[in-house]
Amino acid sequence: MTPLGWTIVILTVGLIGLLTALALTAMTMLP
Secondary structure, eight states: OOHHHHHHHHHHHHHHHHHHHHHHHHHHHOO
16 A cells, blocks of 8 residues: 555544544533
């Protein structure tokens, strides 16, 4: 895999992780 390919994979995983963390935070804050 090319360095660019790895960069895209890392960015995608990081973005998904960030969205998941935000969703979990929102769910715990809601009543």
